[in-house]
Amino acid sequence: MIRIEGLSKRFGQTVAVEDLWLEVAPGELFGFLGPNGAGKTTTIRMLTGLISPSSGQAWVAGHQLGADDTELRRRVGILTEAPGLYDTLSAERNLAFFAELYGVIEIEAQVERYLRLLGLWNRRSEPTATYSRGMRQKLAIARALLHEPQVLFLDEPTTGLDPEAARLVRDFIEGLKNEGRTIFICTHNLDEADRLCDRVGVFNTRLLALDSPGALRRQIFGRTVVFHLTELLPVYQETVAAFPFVKSVEAVDSKLVVRLSDPESENPALITALVAAGAQLQFVGELRRSLEDVYLRLLSQADPGTSRPEEAKP
Amino acid sequence: MRRAWTIVRKDWAEIFKNRFVIFTVAFLPLLLTAIPLVILYITGSESELNGLKPDDLPPNLSRICEGLEGVACSQYFLVSQFLLLFMLMPLAIPITIASYSIIGEKTRRTLEPVLATPITTVELLAGKAAAAVIPAVLVTWLAFGVFLVGSALLAVGPRVFARLTDPLWLTAVLVVGPLLALAAVSVAVMVSSRSSDPRVAEQLSMLVILPLLALFFGQISGLVLLNQQLILWMALALGLIDAGLVTFAVQLFERETILTRWK
Ligand SMILES: Nc1ncnc2c1ncn2[C@@H]1O[C@H](COP(=O)(O)OP(=O)(O)OP(=O)(O)O)[C@@H](O)[C@H]1O
Ligand SMILES: [Mg+2]
Numbered sequence: 001m002i003r004i005e006g007l008s009k010r011f012g013q014t015v016a017v018e019d020l021w022l023e024v025a026p027g028e029l030f031g032f033l034g035p036n037g038a039g040k041t042t043t044i045r046m047l048t049g050l051i052s053p054s055s056g057q058a059w060v061a062g063h064q065l066g067a068d069d070t071e072l073r074r075r076v077g078i079l080t081e082a083p084g085l086y087d088t089l090s091a092e093r094n095l096a097f098f099a100e101l102y103g104v105i106e107i108e109a110q111v112e113r114y115l116r117l118l119g120l121w122n123r124r125s126e127p128t129a130t131y132s133r134g135m136r137q138k139l140a141i142a143r144a145l146l147h148e149p150q151v152l153f154l155d156e157p158t159t160g161l162d163p164e165a166a167r168l169v170r171d172f173i174e175g176l177k178n179e180g181r182t183i184f185i186c187t188h189n190l191d192e193a194d195r196l197c198d199r200v201g202v203f204n205t206r207l208l209a210l211d212s213p214g215a216l217r218r219q220i221f222g223r224t225v226v227f228h229l230t231e232l233l234p235v236y237q238e239t240v241a242a243f244p245f246v247k248s249v250e251a252v253d254s255k256l257v258v259r260l261s262d263p264e265s266e267n268p269a270l271i272t273a274l275v276a277a278g279a280q281l282q283f284v285g286e287l288r289r290s291l292e293d294v295y296l297r298l299l300s301q302a303d304p305g306t307s308r309p310e311e312a313k314p
Numbered sequence: 315m316r317r318a319w320t321i322v323r324k325d326w327a328e329i330f331k332n333r334f335v336i337f338t339v340a341f342l343p344l345l346l347t348a349i350p351l352v353i354l355y356i357t358g359s360e361s362e363l364n365g366l367k368p369d370d371l372p373p374n375l376s377r378i379c380e381g382l383e384g385v386a387c388s389q390y391f392l393v394s395q396f397l398l399l400f401m402l403m404p405l406a407i408p409i410t411i412a413s414y415s416i417i418g419e420k421t422r423r424t425l426e427p428v429l430a431t432p433i434t435t436v437e438l439l440a441g442k443a444a445a446a447v448i449p450a451v452l453v454t455w456l457a458f459g460v461f462l463v464g465s466a467l468l469a470v471g472p473r474v475f476a477r478l479t480d481p482l483w484l485t486a487v488l489v490v491g492p493l494l495a496l497a498a499v500s501v502a503v504m505v506s507s508r509s510s511d512p513r514v515a516e517q518l519s520m521l522v523i524l525p526l527l528a529l530f531f532g533q534i535s536g537l538v539l540l541n542q543q544l545i546l547w548m549a550l551a552l553g554l555i556d557a558g559l560v561t562f563a564v565q566l567f568e569r570e571t572i573l574t575r576w577k
Contacts, residue, residue, distance in 0.1 A: 011574070045573070048430055049430075050426065050429055050430055050569070050570070050573055051569075051570045051573060051574060052570060070432045070434060071432070073430055073431060073432045074432045078427070078430045080423075080426045080427050080430065082423040082426070084422065084423045084424040084425070084426055084427045085424065086324070086328055086422075086424055087422065088327075088328055088331045089324070089327060089328060093324075093327065097320065097324045098427065098431065100316075100317070100320040101317055101320055101428065101431035101432070101433050102431050102432065103432065140427075143427060
């Protein structure tokens with residue numbers, strides 16, 4: 001549904017996007033993660049025909065960028081970084097205006113449908129200046145959907161929303177995915193990306209990693225098992241380290257943090273050995289790395305000078 | 315072009331909520347219609363001008379006055395000075411509207427979602443221009459209508475009235491007016507695409523009234539004489555200037571530049 005081949009964008013001396021290769025399948029919910037200034041908005045603008053790439057090419061919904069951008073814009077929906085609503089006009093009028101521009105046939109019905117879906121119907125005739133930030137964001141999302149695009153680009157849909165509003169928007173996005181739309185979402189909220197996205201790309205001018213959140217975690221950190229003991233003696237750590245399949249073992253307080261590649265088959269042997277050495281086990285659990293850990297690790301590897309020192313606290 | 319009309323209707327819904335815009339659209343025509351009427355009224359009742367003959371007048375004036383005598387001549391002379399000022403309306407109104415409507419989209423960042431729709435640049439600009447030109451032209455015509463009715467009621471003899479509705483005036487109001495409005499809006503579009511303060515854009519664009527003022531003072535001082543021929547030449551020249559300005563404004567409105575540099 002989206003195919004990107006070597007897309008780059010330069011603004012004078014600044015390289016905003018460099019040689020991006022990416023493919024997003026139909027119906028996929030793809031998360032585009034990256035720090036401020038990574039080039040996420042620039043990428044979305046290129047893919048929606050708002051600005052033209054410096055080099056490379058891309059196809060979105062079957063249309064090549066630059067070939068017929070008017071037709072391309074007809075096929076895609078975009079939630080822009082700023083909601084960009086007409087403050088003095090009502091929500092209804094705002095949507096009707098865009099529905100007309102998109103050439104929607106049943107304007108009133110579509111406007112009503114999305115106002116209701118996003119819970120704005122009761123306040124449809126108020127000027128949007130009176131809207132809260134969350135309501136504006138919802139209205140902007142409605143605007144992106146009026147023409148029922150197959151491909152949807154959402155630039156930070158939940159940024160600045162309170163947890164409840166963010167949850168609502170997230171559920172709504174999930175609903176859109178279930179309707180079979182292809183969704184490309186830029187976000188800083190890694191937890192959100194983790195829960196929502198089929199695949200994520202970690203991006204900072206260049207694409208640093210690309211996979212499902214789970215696979216990225218494994219790829220970066222392997223799998224980690226934590227053994228909670230009543231008391232930690234050095235001999236326990238040596239016992240564990242002696243197994244060839246153990247990648248690393250670390251003592252933290254009274255816990256042993258062990259990196260393994262296949263805990264399901266390797267844990268029993270470790271437990272047996274520890275018990276035989278006299279250890280008293282309280283719990284055994286797998287340490288789930290957050291996508292945030294993965295993200296920070298990737299960014300610091302790509303650019304060790306600038307990123308925060310990444311921590312792997314169990 | 316259906317999309318251009320969509321833009322026009324949205325712009326009107328929006329800009330006529332702006333007090334500055336309302337003020338310009340309403341106040342200027344009121345003023346420019348009232349002043350000549352007042353002058354007509356005063357000169358109509360002033361008796362010492364009655365004895366004037368064309369020979370008593372400076373040569374320029376007597377040429378303007380051809381066929382009119384006394385009060386009629388002085389009335390016509392004074393009012394015809396206002397013909398040029400009347401043309402301020404189609405210049406100033408579209409500049410105000412366009413400055414606010416374009417820079418408004420820019421500063422509130424509403425332009426990006428619009429540019430993301432299938433609208434073409436020409437449709438967008440045609441909409442923005444029409445939203446500014448149409449009210450300006452309608453208001454000018456309305457003001458001229460009011461001026462004509464008022465002058466007929468206020469002591470203007472049939473001969474002066476006939477001169478006020480002769481081809482010179484009609485060409486000025488019906489043809490030159492809209493052409494001026496188009497020129498003004500093109501300039502406003504160009505300036506607005508570089509500036510981000512509506513008032514600055516408005517003031518800069520207002521420079522287009524300079525040639526008009528030059529003409530006005532030229533006429534008062536007797537250097538230029540506005541006549542049928544001159545008006546036709548003006549209309550022709552404006553037509554050409556408009557074509558150039560419109561082309562230039564469209565070219566200058568580069569979607570990408572406007573999106574990424576308009577901050
Ligand atoms: N018009 C422009 N002229 C010059 N540089 C630009 C322009 N637009 C963007 N940039 C630069 O390109 C880089 C990428 O910007 P972009 O807005 O795409 O980042 P982003 O990933 O969306 O960031 P954020 O998370 O803050 O929204 C930045 O360094 C920015 O300064
Ligand atoms: Mg951004």
